[in-house]
Amino acid sequence: MTAPATASSALPLRRWILDLGATTLLVAVSLIGFWPTFGGPSFLPAVAGGILLGLAIAAVTAWRRWGILLTTGLVIGAYFVFGGALALPQTTIIGVIPTLDTLQRLALGPVTAWKQLLTTVAPVAASDGHLLVPFLLALVVTALTASLALRLAQVAWALIPAAALLMLVIALGTPEPAFPIVQGLVFAIVGIAWLALRQIWAPQNAAVSVSDVDPSRAAHMRMRRLLAGVAVLAIAGGAGVATSAIAAPAESRHVFRDVIIPPFNIRDYPSPLQAFRKNVRDEVDKTLFTVQGLPKGARIRTAVMDQYDGMVYNVTDGGPTSSSAFTPLRSDMSPDAEGVPVTLKIAIEDYRGVWMPTAGALTDIEFDGDRAEELRRSTYVNTATETAVATPVLKKGDQYTVDAVMPDEYTDEQLAELSFGTVPMPKQSNVPEELTTLAAETVSGAETAIEQARALESFLSEGGFFSHGLEGEVLSRAGHTAERISTLVGGDQMIGDDEQYAVAMALLAGEINIPARVVMGYFPEEERAGEAVFEATGDNVHAWVEINFDGVGWVPFSPTPPEDQVPNDTNTKPRVDPKPQVLQPPPPPQEPVDLPPTLPDDRESEDENLNLAGIIGAILLIGGITLAILAILASPFIVIGAWKAAKRRARRSAPRTSDRISGGWDELTDRAVDYGAQVGTGGTRVEEATVVASSLAVPQVTALAERADREVFGPADPTPEEVDAFWQEVDGIVGGLGREAGFWKRTRARLSMRSLLGGTAVSNGLQNLKDAAAARVRREPGTIKNNTDTGTTSTSPESETP
Numbered sequence: 089m090t091a092p093a094t095a096s097s098a099l100p101l102r103r104w105i106l107d108l109g110a111t112t113l114l115v116a117v118s119l120i121g122f123w124p125t126f127g128g129p130s131f132l133p134a135v136a137g138g139i140l141l142g143l144a145i146a147a148v149t150a151w152r153r154w155g156i157l158l159t160t161g162l163v164i165g166a167y168f169v170f171g172g173a174l175a176l177p178q179t180t181i182i183g184v185i186p187t188l189d190t191l192q193r194l195a196l197g198p199v200t201a202w203k204q205l206l207t208t209v210a211p212v213a214a215s216d217g218h219l220l221v222p223f224l225l226a227l228v229v230t231a232l233t234a235s236l237a238l239r240l241a242q243v244a245w246a247l248i249p250a251a252a253l254l255m256l257v258i259a260l261g262t263p264e265p266a267f268p269i270v271q272g273l274v275f276a277i278v279g280i281a282w283l284a285l286r287q288i289w290a291p292q293n294a295a296v297s298v299s300d301v302d303p304s305r306a307a308h309m310r311m312r313r314l315l316a317g318v319a320v321l322a323i324a325g326g327a328g329v330a331t332s333a334i335a336a337p338a339e340s341r342h343v344f345r346d347v348i349i350p351p352f353n354i355r356d357y358p359s360p361l362q363a364f365r366k367n368v369r370d371e372v373d374k375t376l377f378t379v380q381g382l383p384k385g386a387r388i389r390t391a392v393m394d395q396y397d398g399m400v401y402n403v404t405d406g407g408p409t410s411s412s413a414f415t416p417l418r419s420d421m422s423p424d425a426e427g428v429p430v431t432l433k434i435a436i437e438d439y440r441g442v443w444m445p446t447a448g449a450l451t452d453i454e455f456d457g458d459r460a461e462e463l464r465r466s467t468y469v470n471t472a473t474e475t476a477v478a479t480p481v482l483k484k485g486d487q488y489t490v491d492a493v494m495p496d497e498y499t500d501e502q503l504a505e506l507s508f509g510t511v512p513m514p515k516q517s518n519v520p521e522e523l524t525t526l527a528a529e530t531v532s533g534a535e536t537a538i539e540q541a542r543a544l545e546s547f548l549s550e551g552g553f554f555s556h557g558l559e560g561e562v563l564s565r566a567g568h569t570a571e572r573i574s575t576l577v578g579g580d581q582m583i584g585d586d587e588q589y590a591v592a593m594a595l596l597a598g599e600i601n602i603p604a605r606v607v608m609g610y611f612p613e614e615e616r617a618g619e620a621v622f623e624a625t626g627d628n629v630h631a632w633v634e635i636n637f638d639g640v641g642w643v644p645f646s647p648t649p650p651e652d653q654v655p656n657d658t659n660t661k662p663r664v665d666p667k668p669q670v671l672q673p674p675p676p677p678q679e680p681v682d683l684p685p686t687l688p689d690d691r692e693s694e695d696e697n698l699n700l701a702g703i704i705g706a707i708l709l710i711g712g713i714t715l716a717i718l719a720i721l722a723s724p725f726i727v728i729g730a731w732k733a734a735k736r737r738a739r740r741s742a743p744r745t746s747d748r749i750s751g752g753w754d755e756l757t758d759r760a761v762d763y764g765a766q767v768g769t770g771g772t773r774v775e776e777a778t779v780v781a782s783s784l785a786v787p788q789v790t791a792l793a794e795r796a797d798r799e800v801f802g803p804a805d806p807t808p809e810e811v812d813a814f815w816q817e818v819d820g821i822v823g824g825l826g827r828e829a830g831f832w833k834r835t836r837a838r839l840s841m842r843s844l845l846g847g848t849a850v851s852n853g854l855q856n857l858k859d860a861a862a863a864r865v866r867r868e869p870g871t872i873k874n875n876t877d878t879g880t881t882s883t884s885p886e887s888e889t890p
Contacts, residue, residue, distance in 0.1 A: 103289060107237040108143050110282040111246070115139055115230050117274045118254040122222050123266040127211025127423075134214075134223040137174040141166045142230025150238035155839035156725045158832075163231050167224065168194055175219040193217060198224060202260070206344050210262045213419040221260065229253045243286045247279055259344050354412050354468075354477060359402040360391045360443050360608050364587040364631060365566035368556050371626030376439035376610075381432045382447065384618030386494055387644070389609035390443040392473035392634075396598075398518020398570040401591055401606050410514070411605070414468035414477060417453060421471050425449035425493035436486040444476040445610065445624070448492030456487040463488070473605075498640055503538040509636035513603050519595050520574040527596040537602075541635050541645060544596050548589050548647040552582030553655045562655050564588075581655055586631035586648045593633045593647040603636040607644070728839055732758075735844075740815065748811045749799045752818045756792070758843035759822045760784060763829065773797055786821055 119135045145166060149159045171194045172179060172186035179190040186194075201220040205212060212218045229249050237246035254275060258265075265271075379388060393401040394411050404410035427449065434445055444467070446453075453476065455463045463486065466479045478486075530547045531540040557564035564583045565572060568591040576588050584592075590606045597604035608631045610624040611617075634642040735758075739751025757767050757776055765783040767776050777793035780786060792814075799806040799814065806814075826834050 100289070103286075104147070104238070106282065106285055106289075107243070107246075108147065108234055110278055111146075111230060111234040111237060111250070112139055112143065113278045114247075114250040114275060115142075115226060115233065115253060117271050117278070118229075118250065118257050119222055119226055121254070121257040121261050121266045121271060124262045124264050125205070125210050125212060125260070126214060126218070130214040131219055131222045134174045134219040135226045137170060138223045138226025139230045141170060142227050142232075143234055145231045146234030146238060150235060155836055157835050157839060159231065159235060163227060167227060171197075171220070171223060175223040176217060178215050193220075205260065208416055208418050216419050225253060225256070241290070243282055247282075250275075250279075261343055263343055354403055354414055355405055357442055357477075359393060359400045360441065361393060361401050361568065361587060361591075361606065361631065364608065364629065365556065365585075367626045367629045368585070369558060369626075371438065371629075373627075374438040374625060376624045376626070377437055377445055378435045379432055379445070379447075379622040379624065380434075380620065381430060382612075382622045383428070383430060383494055385497065386430075386447055387607075387609055387611040387630075387632075388445045388447050388622075388624065389475060389607055390441075390445055391608045392470075392475050392605055393608070394473075394605035395514040396516045396519065396591070396595060401568060401594070404514045411470060411473045411475075413472065414470045417464060417467040417469055417476070419452045421469055422449040422451050422474075422493060425451070425495075427493040427495045430492055430494050432490040432492065434488055434490060436482045437484055439482055439624075442477045442479055442481055444478050444482065444488075446474065446476050446490050446492065448490075448494040449474055450476065450490065450492050452491040454489045454491075456489070457485055459486060495641065498637075498643060500538050500542070503637055503640070503643065504536050506537060506637045506639060508537045508601075509603055509638045509641075511603050511636050513598070513605075516595065516598050518570050519599065520570050520577075522574065522578060523592075523595055524599045526577060527599040530596065531600060537637065540600070540602065541597070541643075544593050544602075545633075545645045545647045547596075548582065548593055549649050552576075552584065552589065552649045552653075554585060554649045554651050554653050555583050555655075556585050583655060586629075589648040590631040590633050593645065597633070597635060605634050605642075607632050607634055725839060728841060728844070731844055745806045745808060745811050746800045749796055749806055749814055752811075752815045753793065753796045756780075756789065756818045756821060759825065759837070760789075761843045762837040762840040763825050763833070764837075784825060786824065789821060792817060792821070 116135065116139060119131075122131050122135075123129070125131075142163075145159065145162045148154075149162065168186075168191065172190040173184045175197075176190050176193055177183040179193060180186055197217075197220040201217065201224070204216075205218050205221050208216065208218065229252075232249045233246050236249070237243050240246070254271070382388065391403075392411050393403055395402055395404045403412040405412060425448075429451075430448060432447060439445070444453075450469055450471065453467065453469070455461075455467075459480065462480055463478050467476060468479070469476045474492075527544070531543045534540040534543045553562070555562040555564035557566065562583055564585065565575075566587070568587050572588060573592050573595065576582050576584050576592055582589075594604045594606050608629070610622075610628045611630060612619065612622050612628060616622075630646075630648075633645045633647060635645060636642050736755055739755055740748060742748045742751055753773055757765075757780065760780045760783070761767050763784060765780050767779050771779075773793040773796055774790070777789045780789050795814070799810060826837075829837065
């Protein structure tokens with residue numbers, strides 16, 4: 089069955105192209121602001137798909153004149169049908185067919201996707217489900233903007249959701265704008281040009297009276313207006329570009345992401361280097377964790393420390409690229425890493441702590457087991473130091489897979505031509521004074537950067553002795569305070585283990601401006617390197633030094649003497665009087681307390697409360713925006729329902745009882761019009777009843793029309809009881825229409841505006857447009873049409889079809 093002609097379906101083809109094309113440009117230029125958030129164009133397919141779906145829904149619903157409920161239903165259906173392929177392809181079958189996981193994420197996405205996007209440090213990964221936000225915005229805003237443009241005479245209403253989208257993308261993005269000049273310029277030009285063309289093509293401007301203006305002159309005037317508008321746009325655009333070039337803001341813009349700061353501070357936890365000797369002593373025979381896939385020569389790292397205060401080596405206190413700059417876990421964390429990709433499967437046994445065993449430049453971490461989701465949400469990563477922490481504290485049964493890139497190994501010959509890197513390093517404090525002279529003397533004969541680093545390494549590894557200070561070994565005190573390091577390098581012999589030697593080399597390097605840091609971790613003995621499974625124990629814990637070289641990054645050095653290089657009778661010079669060493673004040677305790685970390689004072693609690701308040705505020709704001717979008721979508725339905733209810737109340741409570749009878753009949757005809765009856769204006773009630781009875785198969789309306797005439801034109805006014813009885817009969821007929829109609833027809837009738845616009849200027853204008861469109865189909869282009877109502881003669885516009 090052919091659909092009846094409607095106002096939207098009679099729109100000229102150029103109008104359809106203009107409205108849909110302008111909508112596409114405005115939405116696309118707004119959503120391009122997500123470029124820095126995703127670190128590239130990975131989000132564009134989701135945006136393109138959402139725009140195309142929104143355009144298709146708006147065009148079909150406008151052509152068929154479907155109401156807000158059908159439009160909303162189509163938007164929701166398109167979201168669930170195409171959302172998996174466009175926004176969550178990693179959860180679908182062959183990238184297209186949605187799974188239960190896909191549908192679950194799509195159902196929760198409109199509520200949770202906003203928070204996940206804002207709490208993940210940019211650039212975010214498309215594979216983490218963040219594409220839901222641009223896809224949802226593209227779909228909803230495109231459908232809304234295009235629908236308003238195709239249905240309303242004033243296109244300015246359609247610019248409201250498009251402008252709101254532009255501001256929302258800025259708020260959801262990063263402080264660094266994407267293409268601010270291009271975005272603002274294109275949005276302004278498209279918006280102004282859209283308004284201008286719609287005004288020129290308006291029906292009241294399309295016909296020019298031949299008696300007043302010559303057609304050629306009218307065409308010339310329209311062209312002048314068009315060229316003047318183009319000139320204004322060009323001048324405004326040039327002025328905007330010039331102004332932005334000289335008036336760039338000194339500070340970055342503020343966005344939602346600024347107030348959502350992860351409530352995590354790694355310095356709330358003690359330095360793992362403090363527990364080095366405890367690990368050696370108490371966990372020597374315990375399997376702490378196992379690693380599958382560790383390449384030969386690779387090392388598992390747990391912590392990287394680069395700041396010394398005279399008591400402990402720890403992570404730096406602050407800085408966006410420092411060793412304490414941990415951010416929430418995300419995928420594709422090291423896109424520019426060079427080396428050999430590896431996949432490590434790590435299973436936790438007796439290991440306890442927040443510092444996660446990892447290796448290489450981290451790309452992705454995926455958790456398995458019962459606590460997988462908890463660990464994923466509570467894991468933080470520092471890509472500058474290639475370390476990770478899990479705040480719930482790892483325990484037996486936790487498993488995770490690490491995708492990483494193992495850096496290339498360099499020989500001294502390859503490093504000979506390189507200088508030290510220029511990475512910023514924190515200032516060390518309370519360093520023993522003798523280390524400055526000692527460092528300068530040690531590297532005095534070295535010419536290249538690698539020779540200086542090797543000189544420091546050899547001074548300690550070849551000139552010192554190894555001892556953990558355990559039972560049966562030579563005395564070697566734990567700790568790495570300034571006093572302990574001073575005793576190490578200033579005594580008759582250097583005796584210590586990885587803890588003291590790594591700290592000593594890092595401090596010596598820092599005294600001569602060599603960028604160095606201390607790393608703690610695990611690696612197997614040389615004869616067991618490359619085995620399928622590495623079982624880390626307390627005997628495998630180590631600390632070493634990394635030095636930065638220009639162009640290649642951090643290179644490891646091992647200043648600790650071999651374990652078999654121990655002092656004996658031939659290489660140890662006994663002290664004449666050991667009493668001074670005995671009488672020295674005891675060092676401060678270095679063993680960490682085996683208790684969960686606590687915040688040092690109330691200041692951290694206040695910061696946490698502020699962070700929590702920021703998160704809650706942002707969630708409420710995002711929720712409010714979502715509700716506002718839903719309210720905009722539902723507003724036509726609410727307005728139409730309220731309008732009809734107000735008319736019914738006015739009719740039912742008219743001052744005169746006869747007017748209430750007339751109002752009851754009008755209420756019946758209005759509902760009949762909404763259900764499709766072609767009731768004309770100016771007819772008698774009997775004539776209207778005949779149309780309604782034949783259109784909707786309700787013969788009882790004829791008797792009701794005659795009764796209404798008797799009540800209204802009778803010698804006496806009807807009583808209130810008669811009014812109530814009349815309205816009850818009206819309500820019964822209207823209710824019968826709803827029961828006999830299907831759900832969709834009943835819904836369309838409730839949302840129909842035919843009864844509201846009947847007899848109004850808008851209704852007459854729409855009818856004139858329909859008549860003019862039908863006449864253009866029957867007439868040849870360019871013929872003269874006489875307007876019998878106004879007595880004027882006008883030229884007919886060129887025939888166009890949608």
